[in-house]
Amino acid sequence: KAGVTQTPRYLIKTRGQQVTLSCSPISGHRSVSWYQQTPGQGLQFLFEYFSETQRNKGNFPGRFSGRQFSNSRSEMNVSTLELGDSALYLCASSLAENDLYGYTFGSGTRLTVV
Amino acid sequence: KNEVEQSPQNLTAQEGEFITINCSYSVGISALHWLQQHPGGGIVSLFMLSSGKKKHGRLIATINIQEKHSSLHITASHPRDSAVYICAVLGDFGNEKLTFGTGTRLTIIP
Numbered sequence: 001k002a003g004v005t006q007t008p009r010y011l012i013k014t015r016g017q018q019v020t021l022s023c024s025p026i027s028g029h030r031s032v033s034w035y036q037q038t039p040g041q042g043l044q045f046l047f048e049y050f051s052e053t054q055r056n057k058g059n060f061p062g063r064f065s066g067r068q069f070s071n072s073r074s075e076m077n078v079s080t081l082e083l084g085d086s087a088l089y090l091c092a093s094s095l096a097e098n099d100l101y102g103y104t105f106g107s108g109t110r111l112t113v114v
Numbered sequence: 115k116n117e118v119e120q121s122p123q124n125l126t127a128q129e130g131e132f133i134t135i136n137c138s139y140s141v142g143i144s145a146l147h148w149l150q151q152h153p154g155g156g157i158v159s160l161f162m163l164s165s166g167k168k169k170h171g172r173l174i175a176t177i178n179i180q181e182k183h184s185s186l187h188i189t190a191s192h193p194r195d196s197a198v199y200i201c202a203v204l205g206d207f208g209n210e211k212l213t214f215g216t217g218t219r220l221t222i223i224p
Contacts (some may be wrong), residue, residue, distance in 0.1 A: 042215075043200065102162045
């Protein structure tokens with residue numbers, strides 16, 4: 001079966017712009033979570049969606065937002081990009097919101113802000 | 115102090131050696147994951163544990179809930195095991211989000 005699909009794979013944006021990243025979960029998975037990975041901070045949790053509702057949010061500024069659609073696909077948006085937003089953004093899907101069935105990760109979107 | 119601590123940060127070993135990577139955490143958890151990340155970024159979930167021990171091929175993961183400690187063991191290590199191994203804990207009720215360790219970079223030399 002198809003895995004978790006993230007698009008685009010690579011993205012270059014300019015400071016001040018905004019960006020939207022997409023994540024399509026495994027068919028049947030209803031929970032999607034997003035993570036940021038940087039060399040300095042490692043992996044950090046951004047937010048989690050289940051049934052179109054944000055269930056948990058990490059410690060990121062309001063410039064980072066997301067949403068989930070009725071087909072469980074999710075998007076995250078970063079507005080007013082800063083150089084420090086350059087990172088690998090990963091999403092993961094799971095059957096249930098409390099992870100009892102485990103996560104499957106996508107390959108990530110590598111965002112470079114210049 | 116980080117909520118999830120891994121050791122060692124870097125580990126280089128000869129092919130065939132027995133490998134142990136440790137993870138300690140300070141928060142209440144409902145589950146612990148061991149993840150593998152290869153160059154290029156893709157992450158694979160190796161194990162999800164809430165108690166005891168799990169084995170998959172040459173990989174073994176254990177968790178001691180009382181001591182808040184988990185270990186990942188690799189038997190008969192192989193160069194293809196070279197990757198970053200990351201421990202992640204899922205917080206318990208009211209804190210259901212993944213918190214990650216900083217990772218252990220493992221290099222297996224042929």
